[in-house]
Amino acid sequence: MDKFTKLTGIAAPMPLVNIDTDMIIPKVFLKTIKRSGLGVNLFDEMRYDRQGNEIEDFVLNQPQYREAEILVAGDNFGCGSSREHAPWAIKDYGIRCVISTSFADIFFNNCFKNGILPIVVSEEEHALLMKDAEKGSNARITVDLEAQEVTTSDGEVIAFEVDAFKKHCLLNGLDDIGLTMEKSASIDAFEAQASQARPWV
Incomplete structure (x- = not known):
């Protein structure tokens, strides 16, 4: 899993509330069970018409937001079914951070396991970030996970909370497999000991 330390990038404004995983x-x-290749279909029904043509006024189809790495989303983002394909698609598109006033629990946790930082802010802070994102590609937001701060293009700093264990995993690029592999020496020692004690197994 890719590490997340500090990101400065374009933020796309998506104020719609209750964006579920099917959207x-x-x-x-x-x-597919692959984590790659889903970015092209991110927000598919909002992004394309029935003929597969881009809908011009959808935010990620606008020139200034095509390279967005941060999404400022409406309340209750990621609700609906628990499909892990949702963060896979977001990450594959190139978005590494989603900022909202609230997230669905399963989606929120799946983000951390896939190298995406979900940030919860207050309504006032969200309004400030949404307004900043609406400035387009000239307004870049900085997200510093180590410092737990979001800095607007105008230099205003917003502190955010993050679980210490989840922060550790993101900073070090550790998903569930990576966490297990950190214990590989202990696992090998246990297996060697078990093999000696029960050679018939």
Whole structure:
């Protein structure tokens, strides 16, 4: 998993509330178990018409937001089904941080396991960041995980909370497999001892 330390990038404003996982990645694209290739279908039903053409006024289709790495989203982002394909699609598109006033619990935890930093802010802070994101590609927001701060393009600093263990995992690029591999020496020692004690197994 890619490490997340500090990110400075374009933030795309998406104020719509209750964006569920089916809106993030529709069920028709859930046939794969690969984490790559889903970015092209991120927000598919909002992003394309029935002929597959881009809908011009959708935020990620606008020239100033095509390279967005941060998403300032509406309340209750990631609600609905628990599909992990949702953070896969977000990450594959290139978005590494989602900022909202609240997230669905399962989606929130899945983000951390896939190298995405979800940040919860107050309504006032959210309004400030949304307004900053609406400035377009000239307004870049900085997210510093180590310092737990978001800095607007105008230099205003917003502190955020993050679970210490989840922070450690993101800073060091550790998903569940990575965490297990940190214990590989202990696992090998246990298996060697078990093999000697029970050679018939």
